[in-house]
Amino acid sequence: MTGRRFLGAYAVLAYVFLYAPIAVVVVFAFNGGRDVLYWQGFSTKWFEEALKTPEITNALKLSILIALGNALVACVLGTMLALALPRMRPWVRTPIDALAYMTLVTPEIVFAIAALVFFVQAGSQLGIESPLGWHTILIAHVVFNASVVALVVRARFVSMGQQLEEASFDLGAGPLSTFRQVTLPRLAPAILAGGLLAFTFSFDDFITSFFVTGLESETLPIYIWGQLRFGVTPAINATAAMMLALTLVMVVVAYLVLRRSGQEREGATLPGV
Amino acid sequence: MASTEAEATEHRRGETRAGAGGPRYPGWLAVPAVAWYVLFFLVPLAFIAVTSFGEVVGFSDVAYTWTLDNYRYLWDDFFGEFHLYRDIFLETFKLSVIGTLSTLVIGFPLAYYIARYAKHKTLLLLLVIVPFWTSFLIRAYAWLIILDPEFPVFRALGMSGFIESQELLFTPKAVYIGVAYNYLPLMVLPLYAALERIDWSLVEAAQDLGDPPWRAFRRITLPLALPGILAGSLLVFIPLMGEYIIPVILGGNKTFYAGNLIAQQFLESRDWPLGSALAMVVIGALTIALLVYARALGRQEQHS
Numbered sequence: 001m002t003g004r005r006f007l008g009a010y011a012v013l014a015y016v017f018l019y020a021p022i023a024v025v026v027v028f029a030f031n032g033g034r035d036v037l038y039w040q041g042f043s044t045k046w047f048e049e050a051l052k053t054p055e056i057t058n059a060l061k062l063s064i065l066i067a068l069g070n071a072l073v074a075c076v077l078g079t080m081l082a083l084a085l086p087r088m089r090p091w092v093r094t095p096i097d098a099l100a101y102m103t104l105v106t107p108e109i110v111f112a113i114a115a116l117v118f119f120v121q122a123g124s125q126l127g128i129e130s131p132l133g134w135h136t137i138l139i140a141h142v143v144f145n146a147s148v149v150a151l152v153v154r155a156r157f158v159s160m161g162q163q164l165e166e167a168s169f170d171l172g173a174g175p176l177s178t179f180r181q182v183t184l185p186r187l188a189p190a191i192l193a194g195g196l197l198a199f200t201f202s203f204d205d206f207i208t209s210f211f212v213t214g215l216e217s218e219t220l221p222i223y224i225w226g227q228l229r230f231g232v233t234p235a236i237n238a239t240a241a242m243m244l245a246l247t248l249v250m251v252v253v254a255y256l257v258l259r260r261s262g263q264e265r266e267g268a269t270l271p272g273v
Numbered sequence: 274m275a276s277t278e279a280e281a282t283e284h285r286r287g288e289t290r291a292g293a294g295g296p297r298y299p300g301w302l303a304v305p306a307v308a309w310y311v312l313f314f315l316v317p318l319a320f321i322a323v324t325s326f327g328e329v330v331g332f333s334d335v336a337y338t339w340t341l342d343n344y345r346y347l348w349d350d351f352f353g354e355f356h357l358y359r360d361i362f363l364e365t366f367k368l369s370v371i372g373t374l375s376t377l378v379i380g381f382p383l384a385y386y387i388a389r390y391a392k393h394k395t396l397l398l399l400l401v402i403v404p405f406w407t408s409f410l411i412r413a414y415a416w417l418i419i420l421d422p423e424f425p426v427f428r429a430l431g432m433s434g435f436i437e438s439q440e441l442l443f444t445p446k447a448v449y450i451g452v453a454y455n456y457l458p459l460m461v462l463p464l465y466a467a468l469e470r471i472d473w474s475l476v477e478a479a480q481d482l483g484d485p486p487w488r489a490f491r492r493i494t495l496p497l498a499l500p501g502i503l504a505g506s507l508l509v510f511i512p513l514m515g516e517y518i519i520p521v522i523l524g525g526n527k528t529f530y531a532g533n534l535i536a537q538q539f540l541e542s543r544d545w546p547l548g549s550a551l552a553m554v555v556i557g558a559l560t561i562a563l564l565v566y567a568r569a570l571g572r573q574e575q576h577s
Contacts, residue, residue: 003486007386011397014383018404021415021454028418037423077306084302096303099310105508107515107559109532110321110552111314113539117324117549118317121335143314146306165298175298197406204408207517211539221410228522232417240411251406255399 022244029237036232046238056239059223066134066219067203070141074198077142078149079191083183085150086158100147112211115140119212132214140212141202148201149194152258156190157183189261196254200247318556325549333543343550358534362554365531369513372452373506376460379453380505384461385494388468398465405458413522416451417442420523443525451519456512460505467501468494499573507566514555514562531555 029047033040050056081100085093103111115136123131164186168178184191206221213222220243227236325343330336351359387397404412418424422437441447471494479489517532531551538548 004390007382007390010382011386011391014379015400017379017454018401018457021412021419022404022407024418025411025415036418037421037425039425077309080302081306083298084300087297088300088303092300096307099307099315103310103314105511107512107532107555109515109517109535110555111317113535113548113552114317114321115313116539117545118313118320121320139313142309146309150306162297169297175302179298200406204406204410206408206410211536221408224410224414228414228417232414236414240408240414244407244411247407248403251403259395 025237026241026244029234029241031234031237034234036234036237046234047242050235050238050242053235055218055223056220056235059218059220060242062134062217063203063220066138066141066209067199069138070145070202071195071199073138073142074145074149075191075195077146078151078194078198079153079187081146081150082154082157083179085154086162100150103144103147108207111140111143112208115143115208116211130214132212132217134213134217136212136214137209137217137219140208141205145198145201148198149191152194152197153187153190156258156261157187160186189257193254193258196250196257200250203250204243204247321549321552324546325553327546327549329544329546333545335545343547346547347550347554358551361529361534362531362558364529365514365516366558368448368452368516368530369510371449372456372513372516373460373509375449375453376456376509377464377502377506380457380460380464381498381502384464384468384501388465388471389473394469398462401458401461401465405462409455410518410522412455413451413519416447416454416523420447420450442523443527445524445528447523448520448528451523452513452516455519456509459508459512463504463508464498464501467498467504471497500570503566503570503573507563510562511559514559 028036030042030044031039032043032045081096085096088096116132119131119136119139164182165178168182173181204221205219206225209219210222210225213219218226220239224236224239227233323337324335326339326341327335327337328340328342347358350356351362383401387394387401391397420436420441422433422442424436427433427436439446441450476489476493479493480486484492515532515535516530517536520528520530520533531554535548535551535555538544538551542548
């Protein structure tokens with residue numbers, strides 16, 4: 001069993017590798033000094049500093065609002081898609097499936113510039129002066145986040161079996177009341193989890209937001225990107241640490257919601273993509 | 274991800290009884306999402322396809338003239354004397370291949386350990402997933418701190434001089450480290466999904482019958498893990514072909530890949546048609562890679 005012990009030790013190292021960089025950012029956010037690399041005692045002053053900087057708080061607010069709006073729209077679109085897909089004829093389903101996956105795997109830079117060209121050209125056709133802004137970020141984010149929600153919800157919807165839905169339809173209930181009374185109660189955790197993941201995906205997104213935003217709409221990742229030109233500062237670390245905290249809470253809650261709702265196995269249905 | 278055979282069958286059955294009558298949610302429920310995909314994903318992609326045949330007029334306006342100039346320009350570069358763009362694309366390909374291989378080498382033993390030996394599989398898997406869901410940007414810039422020769426851990430170990438002599442930060446090395454780190458979770462997940470389904474008694478049987486461990490690994494574990502290896506490779510390789518963030522942050526101005534080249538046309542040069550043509554080249558290269566992948570998958574399925 002030496003192989004096993006060796007692999008166990010390796011796994012520990014791998015987890016250190018996975019978490020050390022995140023930990024470094026968080027730890028150095030509490031550095032009292034002005035220089036990032038020289039530790040000068042524990043302090044929370046950079047958090048206070050960050051929360052007093054209007055650029056940061058405004059960016060934070062905008063990021064949260066976009067992420068919320070995105071999560072809501074993505075939940076509606078993604079759930080509807082997840083309900084429709086499983087029973088579609090394969091020749092209809094396959095291309096839609098492919099399309100949904102494409103939105104997740106296309107290199108983001110390609111999608112970002114495509115969206116930029118599209119918004120600018122469509123804007124000039126429609127006579128809109130400056131078409132870019134928070135709304136274009138929102139629209140673009142929903143593209144891949146609808147797929148995220150659809151993936152999570154559909155996995156749950158298919159695995160829970162649809163006898164109850166069939167019975168409901170057989171007894172004459174329409175889609176809406178079947179959804180409200182039969183499907184939603186069982187699917188709610190998956191929809192919530194999908195929504196939380198969509199929130200974090202949008203909240204953390206940099207590339208798409210960066211390209212389709214206007215001059216005035218700066219999200220938190222765009223702000224951090226801009227500041228990195230001048231190097232890492234403790235204030236940036238504090239901002240990043242707050243972002244990390246918010247994302248971690250969302251992901252862990254999403255996981256717990258899924259796990260509690262499903263049977264053991266389905267608890268692991270957190271998609272990587 | 275962690276579905277058993279039974280679930281998989283149920284999954285398939287649930288999905289293919291499609292259309293065979295029986296009450297179900299109506300198909301039009303897919304319309305809003307599909308419309309969103311078409312309008313804000315496919316149409317924009319079509320826009321850059323069209324823009325790649327345009328030309329710049331004035332400062333940054335695009336004239337849709339259906340010219341082949343951008344592609345001719347790239348063709349001349351790729352097969353001509355200067356091959357500036359060709360070199361960047363080759364570097365990008367190299368980055369994607371090495372990035373994929375390094376996440377595979379680092380990730381495989383981890384996925385193997387979780388799938389075969391670990392007690393708290395779901396927890397350990399969650400611990401792999403969590404970094405993936407945190408900000409890519411933050412995970413990339415964290416290495417700005419770690420790779421600095423003045424990083425306190427190096428100073429404490431008296432290694433600052435050594436790290437400095439390695440010249441990590443703002444070189445391709447730093448980019449490769451950042452890539453291996455940021456993309457690791459994307460590789461581990463599908464690897465785990467494949468390894469988790471393996472019936473380890475097969476491996477034990479092979480060893481009992483005299484196979485040395487490495488041969489049992491090569492003949493049983495590896496073929497069974499292959500779908501996971503292929504899926505993980507795809508998930509890492511595709512986005513890497515357009516990687517933009519890591520080279521900018523960790524590579525300084527010494528590294529330049531296809532993603533940066535495309536971004537440059539939109540952010541600085543204001544040459545949207547050329548930028549669109551470059552994006553089309555990336556899409557073309559990925560399509561070829563996907564076709565190769567599909568063939569490999571087909572051959573693998575024939576074997577088993």
